[in-house]
Amino acid sequence: MKIAVVGATGLVGSEILKVLAERNFPVTEIIPVASERSVGKTVTFNGTDYKVVTYKTAIEMKPDVAIFSAGGGTSLEIAPIFADAGITVIDNSSAWRMDATKKLIVPEVNATSLTAEDKIIANPNCSTIQMVVVMKPLHDAYKIKRVVVSTYQSVTGSGKKAVDQLMGEREKADNIEMAYPHKIDLNAIPHIDVFQENGYTKEEMKMIKETNKIMEDDSIKVTATTVRIPTIGGHSESVNIEFENDFELAKVRELLAATPGVIIQDDPANNIYPMPINAHGKDEIFVGRIRRDESQANTLNLWVVADNLRKGAATNAVQIAEYLLKEKMIG
Numbered sequence: 001m002k003i004a005v006v007g008a009t010g011l012v013g014s015e016i017l018k019v020l021a022e023r024n025f026p027v028t029e030i031i032p033v034a035s036e037r038s039v040g041k042t043v044t045f046n047g048t049d050y051k052v053v054t055y056k057t058a059i060e061m062k063p064d065v066a067i068f069s070a071g072g073g074t075s076l077e078i079a080p081i082f083a084d085a086g087i088t089v090i091d092n093s094s095a096w097r098m099d100a101t102k103k104l105i106v107p108e109v110n111a112t113s114l115t116a117e118d119k120i121i122a123n124p125n126c127s128t129i130q131m132v133v134v135m136k137p138l139h140d141a142y143k144i145k146r147v148v149v150s151t152y153q154s155v156t157g158s159g160k161k162a163v164d165q166l167m168g169e170r171e172k173a174d175n176i177e178m179a180y181p182h183k184i185d186l187n188a189i190p191h192i193d194v195f196q197e198n199g200y201t202k203e204e205m206k207m208i209k210e211t212n213k214i215m216e217d218d219s220i221k222v223t224a225t226t227v228r229i230p231t232i233g234g235h236s237e238s239v240n241i242e243f244e245n246d247f248e249l250a251k252v253r254e255l256l257a258a259t260p261g262v263i264i265q266d267d268p269a270n271n272i273y274p275m276p277i278n279a280h281g282k283d284e285i286f287v288g289r290i291r292r293d294e295s296q297a298n299t300l301n302l303w304v305v306a307d308n309l310r311k312g313a314a315t316n317a318v319q320i321a322e323y324l325l326k327e328k329m330i331g
């Protein structure tokens, strides 16, 4: 497989290269693409250096798949050019997610909806991915009525500039370039992506709309509050789920334990629960603090943590490519 990685010099792009190598994806050639200012730089994949090229050169090199993580504007503009050239695009940006003609895929939940005709496939928002993988088996068993989610999100979700802001503040550096409208170190900013007319942020609305689209069920009600905190290992989520039907906690644990890609870390007596510092660099989604919401019937509380650059972005995109390969939709 010839794989183009558009945004190869960025945080998610570099993670995509790592994940492709770790999972032994059958790569014959990597085609790294970035903005004009990075052309000629090199990126390393599996010990080999590859020169960064423009997207036009990348298309001429006829990759089998292009995995995009270069922002929504870039995706809107150039993903269709790749698709028209017959190259399957897996896009990490929000550009195509809510487009009714594009599939929004989390392999554990809805990969079977993909066909060879899908030339631009959208990768969901990081916060949504880790939540829906956990919701799916529970929805199938008890039917979810409503979800109340609050997030505690890593600065890595805002790209390199944000990591530099946090580290710069810690090191008391001069002339820090601000990725956020406020200091992030020693802070919590309840503002991710832009505010919408209804008072929610775009990140919060993504969690709501994308969940309904991926679960193929608009009857699931979702409300979200998304918060940026000064951590880098991954996103954490407090998820409160109300079901149509009652459940047994032991059965919930059993269902989650049997879900591919989910690991239960739930032993409060020994201080064991998911934390971003432990999720960092891992492909799995960690679930703990599994308990009943004692304030109302049929309701569950969970704490869900995953590395947003991994399952929230790179790993999910590579898993989509693996599915396409397995089903002979690429190559």
Ligand code: A2P
Pocket: 006, 007, 008, 009, 010, 011, 012, 013, 033, 034, 035, 036, 037, 038, 055, 069, 070, 071, 074, 158, 159, 160, 161
């Ligand atoms: P560059 O390094 O040349 O700016 P991050 O989200 O970590 O900041 O990364 C964004 C990624 O998207 C980088 O690899 C960046 O390249 C890339 N990028 C930005 N604009 C474009 C563009 N117009 N075409 C291709 N890649 C782009």
